[in-house]
Amino acid sequence: MIRYFAAVLTLGAAAMAATPYSTVTYNKDVLPIMQKNCQSCHRPGEIGPSSFLTYQSTRPWAKAIRGAVLTKKMPPWFTDPSYGHFKMNGS
Numbered sequence: 001m002i003r004y005f006a007a008v009l010t011l012g013a014a015a016m017a018a019t020p021y022s023t024v025t026y027n028k029d030v031l032p033i034m035q036k037n038c039q040s041c042h043r044p045g046e047i048g049p050s051s052f053l054t055y056q057s058t059r060p061w062a063k064a065i066r067g068a069v070l071t072k073k074m075p076p077w078f079t080d081p082s083y084g085h086f087k088m089n090g091s
Contacts, residue, residue, distance in 0.1 A: 026055040034058065037075050
């Protein structure tokens, strides 16, 4: 899912610019992923430093989003130590 999101965001934008009738669109393909994984924090008044509510506000962040998703910095998953030890990617 994460790799799909990164690919859709980066390649989808390029595909939309290359052909006006591309089958990949922000509203159809990217927005549902953003709504599910990003917009709870990335919207005005929340902790995310940028708003991902629209294509216009999200597009400038595409490279940073791709990097954060591929390095698994985003979406964050903060554990509660009172529930025990959680093993994360080789830790």
